[in-house]
Amino acid sequence: MERNTMTTPLLMFVLLTLPSYSAHGQVNPFGIPVSVHAGKFYGTSPRDHVCGGLNYDVLEYTCCEGVPHNGAGLSCCGNRAFNLTQASCCEGQLTLNVSQLVSDCCGFRAYDPLNQLCCNSRILNRTHPHAKCCGKECYNEDHQLCCGNIVKGRKVLTKMSSHHRCCGDHQFDQQSHCCCSEPLSPEPLNASCCESSSSNLTEIDASSPNCMPGERPCGRGVNPKTEGCCVNPPSFLVQPYSHHPNSAGTRRHNPGVYNGASCGSQVYNPDIKICCAGKLSNRVLGKNLCCGTTPYAVEERRVLCCNQTLHRGVEAGHQCSPGGHLYLPSREMVCESHVHLNDPGKHCCGEETYNPKDEICCNGHKHRRLGNMSCCGGKAYDPSSGQMKCCAETLYNLQVQDRLSEEAQCCGSVLMEAGSTCCSAPGLDLLYPTQSGFTCCGHRYPNSSLWSCCAGVLHPRTERNTTSMNMIPGPRLLPLGDLKTEDLCYTEVLLGTVESVSVNKNKRSIVMVNVMSMQATCGPVNALPAPQYLTLPDHCSSPELVPGNTYLWVKTRHFSDTINVISDLSDHSSPLHSILFRCSKLYIEPC
Ligand SMILES: *[C@@H]1O[C@H](CO)[C@@H](O)[C@H](O)[C@H]1NC(C)=O
Ligand SMILES: *[C@@H]1O[C@H](CO)[C@@H](O)[C@H](O)[C@H]1NC(C)=O
Ligand SMILES: *[C@@H]1O[C@H](CO)[C@@H](O)[C@H](O)[C@H]1NC(C)=O
Ligand SMILES: *[C@@H]1O[C@H](CO)[C@@H](O)[C@H](O)[C@H]1NC(C)=O
Ligand SMILES: *[C@@H]1O[C@H](CO)[C@@H](O)[C@H](O)[C@H]1NC(C)=O
Ligand SMILES: *[C@@H]1O[C@H](CO)[C@@H](O)[C@H](O)[C@H]1NC(C)=O
Ligand SMILES: *[C@@H]1O[C@H](CO)[C@@H](O)[C@H](O)[C@H]1NC(C)=O
Ligand SMILES: *[C@@H]1O[C@H](CO)[C@@H](O)[C@H](O)[C@H]1NC(C)=O
Ligand SMILES: *[C@@H]1O[C@H](CO)[C@@H](O)[C@H](O)[C@H]1NC(C)=O
Numbered sequence: 309m310e311r312n313t314m315t316t317p318l319l320m321f322v323l324l325t326l327p328s329y330s331a332h333g334q335v336n337p338f339g340i341p342v343s344v345h346a347g348k349f350y351g352t353s354p355r356d357h358v359c360g361g362l363n364y365d366v367l368e369y370t371c372c373e374g375v376p377h378n379g380a381g382l383s384c385c386g387n388r389a390f391n392l393t394q395a396s397c398c399e400g401q402l403t404l405n406v407s408q409l410v411s412d413c414c415g416f417r418a419y420d421p422l423n424q425l426c427c428n429s430r431i432l433n434r435t436h437p438h439a440k441c442c443g444k445e446c447y448n449e450d451h452q453l454c455c456g457n458i459v460k461g462r463k464v465l466t467k468m469s470s471h472h473r474c475c476g477d478h479q480f481d482q483q484s485h486c487c488c489s490e491p492l493s494p495e496p497l498n499a500s501c502c503e504s505s506s507s508n509l510t511e512i513d514a515s516s517p518n519c520m521p522g523e524r525p526c527g528r529g530v531n532p533k534t535e536g537c538c539v540n541p542p543s544f545l546v547q548p549y550s551h552h553p554n555s556a557g558t559r560r561h562n563p564g565v566y567n568g569a570s571c572g573s574q575v576y577n578p579d580i581k582i583c584c585a586g587k588l589s590n591r592v593l594g595k596n597l598c599c600g601t602t603p604y605a606v607e608e609r610r611v612l613c614c615n616q617t618l619h620r621g622v623e624a625g626h627q628c629s630p631g632g633h634l635y636l637p638s639r640e641m642v643c644e645s646h647v648h649l650n651d652p653g654k655h656c657c658g659e660e661t662y663n664p665k666d667e668i669c670c671n672g673h674k675h676r677r678l679g680n681m682s683c684c685g686g687k688a689y690d691p692s693s694g695q696m697k698c699c700a701e702t703l704y705n706l707q708v709q710d711r712l713s714e715e716a717q718c719c720g721s722v723l724m725e726a727g728s729t730c731c732s733a734p735g736l737d738l739l740y741p742t743q744s745g746f747t748c749c750g751h752r753y754p755n756s757s758l759w760s761c762c763a764g765v766l767h768p769r770t771e772r773n774t775t776s777m778n779m780i781p782g783p784r785l786l787p788l789g790d791l792k793t794e795d796l797c798y799t800e801v802l803l804g805t806v807e808s809v810s811v812n813k814n815k816r817s818i819v820m821v822n823v824m825s826m827q828a829t830c831g832p833v834n835a836l837p838a839p840q841y842l843t844l845p846d847h848c849s850s851p852e853l854v855p856g857n858t859y860l861w862v863k864t865r866h867f868s869d870t871i872n873v874i875s876d877l878s879d880h881s882s883p884l885h886s887i888l889f890r891c892s893k894l895y896i897e898p899c
Contacts, residue, residue, distance in 0.1 A: 349383035349392050349408055383408070393720075393738055407738045410752055422766070423746070423755045437758045437768030450770075453479055585616070692893070698789060699723050700879070717790045729753060732785055733764055734854045734876070750852060762848035763816075782849030783871045788860060788880060788887075795862050795873060797891035801826050802861040803877065803884060804840060806853050816847040822858070826887065833884070844871060858883070 357363055360374030369376045372384035382389040385397030392408035396418030403411070403418035411418040414426030425432045427441035439446045442454030443462035455474035456462040465479050472479045475487030480494030487494055488501035495501055570576070571583035582591045584598035594605040599613035612622045615632025622634065629635055629642035641648050643656035654661040658672025667674045670683030679690045684698035697704045699718030706716055709723075716723060719730030720737030728739045731748035740746075740753040747756045750764030759766045804823035809816060821838040842861065844850040853859065857878040864872040877883040 349385075349397060393736075405739070405741055409736070410738065420753070422752060422759060434755065434758055437770075455479060697723055700787070718787050732851075734852055734857070760848075763850060764852040782846050783844065783851065783874050785851040785874050785876065788875045788877060788883060791860075791862065791873060791875060793890060795865070796887060798828055799863050799865050799872075800828050801863070801887070802840075802842070803858065803887075804836075804842075804861065805858045806855050807839065808855055809853055811847045814847050816844040816850055818842040818844070818853065824884065826891075833888070842871070850874075854878075860887070 357366060359369070359371030359376045362376075364371055364376050367380050368378070370379055370382035370384065370389045371377075372382075372389050373387035375387040377389035379389065379391075383392045383397070384390075385395075385402050386400040388402060390397060390402055390408075394404070394407060396403045396406045396408040396411040396413070398413035398418050399416040401416040406418045406420060408418070410420060410422075412421045412426065413419075414431050415429040417431060419426055419431045423434050425434050425439055425441060425446045427446055428444045430444050432446050435446065436448040436450070438450070439448050440454070441447075442452075442464050443456075443458075445462075445464050447454050447464040451467050453465045453467055453472065453474050454462055455465055456477050460477070463477055465474075468479060469481060471482045473482050473487070475485075475494045476492035478494060480487060484497060485494040486497055486499070486502035488499065571581075571588050572586035574588060576583060576588055578591075580591055581588045582595065582598075582603045583589075584603050585601045587601035589601075589603050592603065592605075594607070595603040597604055597606055597613075599618040600616035602618045604611055604613065604618055610620065610622045612619045612626060612628060612634060614628035614634050617632075619626075619634050623636075625638055626634055626636050631642060631645060633642050633645065633647060635642050635647050639650055641650055641654070641656065641661065643661060644659045646659040648654075648661050651661060653663050653665065655664055655669070656662075657667070657669035657674045660674060662669050662674040664677075666677050668677045668681045668683065668688045669675075670688050671686040673686040675681070675688035677688075680692055681688045682691050682698075684696070684703040685701035687703045689696040689698065689703055691698070694712075695705065695707050697706055697716045697718070700721040702721040702723075704716070704723040706712070717730070718724065719728075719732075719739050722737075722739060724730055724739065727742050729742045729746070729748065731738050731740060731751050731753045733750035736751045738751045738753075743753075743755075745756060746753050747761065749759065749761030749766050752766065754761070754766060758769055760769050761767070802820075802823055802825050804820035807819045807821050809818050811817075818841065820840045820842055823836040823838070823840040824833055825836055826833045851874060853874070854876075857876055860873075860875040860877055860883065861871050862873040862875070864870045880886070
């Protein structure tokens with residue numbers, strides 16, 4: 309990693325998590341804070357290419373406790389492999405449809421701590437954002453007490469006033485009573501036992517983890533009587549990742565150049581020696597260029613330096629290929645590391661050659677060209693046939709699944725099934741089973757009576773705060789391929805790169821550069837001068853935007869100033885072409 313400063317904790321978090329997240333399946337390129345438990349499931353496959361005593365290919369398989377599984381970079385749960393965006397592992401057991409990135413464990417089952425609570429190994433639905441466990445039940449500290457003890461059992465009592473506290477199984481008013489031990493009972497303040505007893509016994513529950521999302525239970529050895537059993541650690545501290553920013557050890561020093569005296573570890577006289585890549589040679593007048601470790605002169609004949617290797621006796625017309633191969637352009641072509649004989653009309657596709665007239669090259673794989681083909685990852689398909697759907701470079705056959713292309717939607721690289729909901733944060737798309745009353749907030753899927761959401765950030769709802777329940781629905785963030793033709797082609801759309809974002813009185817103002825506009829019904833494309841400003845009327849209900857990313861902004865039909873749909877085009881190689889191609893088909897037919 310070539311980054312030199314670590315200024316803020318946030319940046320540090322990103323730096324520390326990047327290697328472990330993005331190296332394996334690009335799960336979280338933006339370092340979105342995720343469940344602390346997820347960390348231990350990254351990169352669990354052994355690096356030594358040996359699985360259960362046999363060699364294996366880390367680019368094809370994942371090895372879990374000696375068992376190889378198809379698919380690289382998966383996580384292990386015991387000897388099973390799983391994708392941590394789709395399942396969770398607790399005590400060696402898998403829970404499907406709950407991503408490890410957002411889950412906690414309750415015994416051997418995973419749960420979503422935003423919406424659920426784990427009390428004595430029971431998963432309960434959260435009824436309040438700050439609900440905690442009371443034995444096997446949950447309670448709300450604001451108007452309830454959890455009294456009793458582990459031995460006799462705990463009881464949830466409705467607080468008679470905000471001054472009431474527990475005393476054994478009962479509650480008492482702190483202002484008029486104290487809690488006396490032996491026997492445990494509330495007594496009036498003038499009772500003699502009140503002088504000695506400190507009146508604050510027993511309202512404690514640290515026996516089971518009841519932490520808020522993002523917190524973790526305190527470790528063992530912590531006095532359970534202390535109030536907070538949960539700590540909110542700076543995320544970067546809890547990554548199971550030891551990082552030594554040992555930059556001194558990696559700083560390079562240029563051998564030989566400055567003092568005119570050292571070549572690697574050797575000292576030499578530059579008048580009689582020349583140093584090339586750490587190797588000393590006798591100085592020959594005119595030979596003042598290095599090719600790897602060999603000195604040579606620019607005017608030398610029939611000599612060519614390709615990829616730091618000096619080729620001598622080279623015949624006229626030869627050149628170095630971009631990859632560093634010596635070849636004869638009039639007779640040969642180089643595809644990656646393979647040299648082929650020239651064949652008119654052929655081009656490179658990976659290491660092979662192909663003929664673009666009747667073949668299509670997708671990520672180095674060639675296919676026969678049939679109709680209007682496009683690439684989807686390394687595969688080719690005809691998007692207009694409506695039989696295939698491409699989700700982030702993964703191709704799905706809709707016919708096999710008996711589905712219509714207009715309905716099919718992508719969640720990252722996954723084709724969504726009925727009854728599931730896709731929640732997206734920049735760089736992370738997670739699927740959840742759809743539940744009524746739940747709404748996406750970035751990549752999380754909270755119960756919206758418990759949590760409100762502002763631009764991907766969760767806020768607990770309190771009783772006092774129900775006003776923001778009926779938010780104006782903001783623009784949706786959809787993949788380009790999921791945009792409906794009528795939205796894309798019969799409205800004015802803008803393409804532009806977000807330069808900066810600011811929020812003022814809940815309005816979000818966006819500065820955009822490189823903006824192009826396409827008028828409704830396949831009109832002309834115009835380049836607009838920079839900067840262009842765009843306002844989203846409700847910051848909170850709008851998706852998070854990443855400065856530097858390019859987005860498509862689709863206005864609402866008939867209300868031409870409201871943005872209806874936003875699509876992140878950053879990973880799209882040719883968005884403008886895709887849009888024009890889709891809309892131009894309409895132009896021929898109905899327009
Ligand atoms: C896990 O699944 C996601 C889609 O949900 C996919 O993008 C990712 O590549 C998968 N990761 C691995 C390691 O297969
Ligand atoms: C997980 O989700 C898929 C698709 O939404 C569904 O078919 C499957 O039954 C679910 N599994 C569980 C255990 O809920
Ligand atoms: C939690 O809510 C879900 C959905 O409403 C329901 O199916 C489930 O039974 C509830 N679980 C408990 C423990 O109440
Ligand atoms: C969502 O939260 C509300 C409010 O506390 C609660 O009544 C409801 O049971 C929760 N729904 C689920 C499925 O957990
Ligand atoms: C405590 O005070 C109450 C009235 O405030 C009185 O009736 C009671 O006798 C007192 N008890 C003791 C032990 O002094
Ligand atoms: C318990 O009571 C003592 C004395 O009444 C007080 O100093 C202490 O802060 C109290 N502890 C808590 C946790 O309220
Ligand atoms: C270029 O040189 C490097 C280092 O010697 C080597 O790893 C690489 O394979 C060479 N490339 C070609 C195309 O020969
Ligand atoms: C490809 O698309 C163009 C424009 O939409 C159309 O005119 C042409 O017929 C298509 N070709 C095939 C083979 O489908
Ligand atoms: C109500 O919720 C909004 C965000 O949803 C928050 O900004 C505001 O401060 C909350 N008000 C109260 C009184 O909690």
